[in-house]
Amino acid sequence: MLDQEGLHLRAAFFRAIRLFFQEQGFLEVDTPIRQPLLIPEQNIVPIPSGTHFLQSSPELYMKRLLAAGCERIFQICHCFRQGERGRLHLEEFVMLEWYRLDADYADLMTDCEQLFGFLAGELPGCIFPAHLDLGWERLTVAEAFARYCPISAAEALAVDMFDQLLVEQVEPRLGLNTPTFLCDYPLELASLARQKPGQPEVAERFELYVSGIELANGFSELTDPDLQRKRFEEEYATMENERGRQKKMPEHFLEDLGKIEQAAGIAMGLDRLFMLLLGRKKIDDAVSFAPGELDS
């Protein structure tokens, strides 16, 4: 539980983020938290809410707003993922997402650098556990595995060790000096991202790390509805734990995707970022009430 000072800092943190995006010409939006159909993601278990589900991310409706003509939008909202509970995980957490029309993942990386620089200026009481003023490290997934793992990223994928090696060998070494952008994920790990031109085996997707902690996931959006439909079908085919979810296609989303030529979007976990800024070690110490403090 946050004390009075923590609550005031958290409010200032949200205020500063909103100010940054407003100054950059972004429109703040809010989309439905309860959704009848979620984008298929094999590793995310949604929390049911009556006939609907609580959102695991606002991405579907934010992309539909891009299709409706919004050029730059952002949203701060609560997201829900069943069973994700640990030192850095809450089943209910606060997400910041922003989307840009006619942009790619490199533009989002620039946004991250500018956002952090802005926050450092606005929040003098906070700790930035990495050098923001130096050029931020950019490391491809292939380079990171070559540097820190006994086998390559492709080999790790083939033997189902990619996630474990990433968590145990790679992540602890990222974002220690400057923040790190871990870029260019294998295509099969980026269901909604665009293939990198000239490198068909990877997608234009990155994750942002500070102090070994993953803070954000961004990518150049895949905007080909036919290809996206195929990827969703593949994703549904590998999903076992459906818990009553219908394997339906989000048809309106796919239709709207066809209206977007190029776009990029990113999701950032704000509780984790705020935890780092407070110099705390557990996400429970960065929120007003942790799960263990709720009445039950």
Place this chain on the structure above:
Amino acid sequence: MYSASDLRKGLKVLIDGAPYVVTEFDFSKPGKGQALYRCKLRNMITGNQLVQTYRSNDKFDKPALEERKMQFLYNQENEYHFMDNENFDQIVITREQLGDNANFLQDNMELQVLLFEDKPIDVTLPIFVNLLVTVAEPWAKGDTSGTDTKPVTVETGYVLNVPPFVVEGDKIQIDTRTGAYVTRVKE
């Protein structure tokens, strides 16, 4: 049957036929990746450590563990005899299995015995026990060694450091978790 999502600190699971207790636990999940349950576990019989990362579809059996209230009867050499308070069954636990706990056993003491598949593997003592001091050297006045404690032996043969005023025939309270002197007991 437990699944990986049940894992947490203190949970007891069966691995390769042996009971393990989770001593450290962390959940992690790389962005868009699969959930990983990273554990340190201790073999409850051998004490060996195991570091292991589990996935969502991993399953564990519950070990057949049972805790029973028993009374310590007596020991013969390395064999310690206990009696079940309810059905009067008698069991034997070796000195080796008892480890440091053997230092604090008094005749007729009641304690919890942990059984795995009906074989005793551990005992849980009361946190504090009162034991009789059987050997204590008198405090040498003018001792310049600079220490403010001295070693004494209690009725179980256990040797520990106590303040200088403790004498032979005193009862002292000992913390069984640390094996340290707590206070002198007046009876």
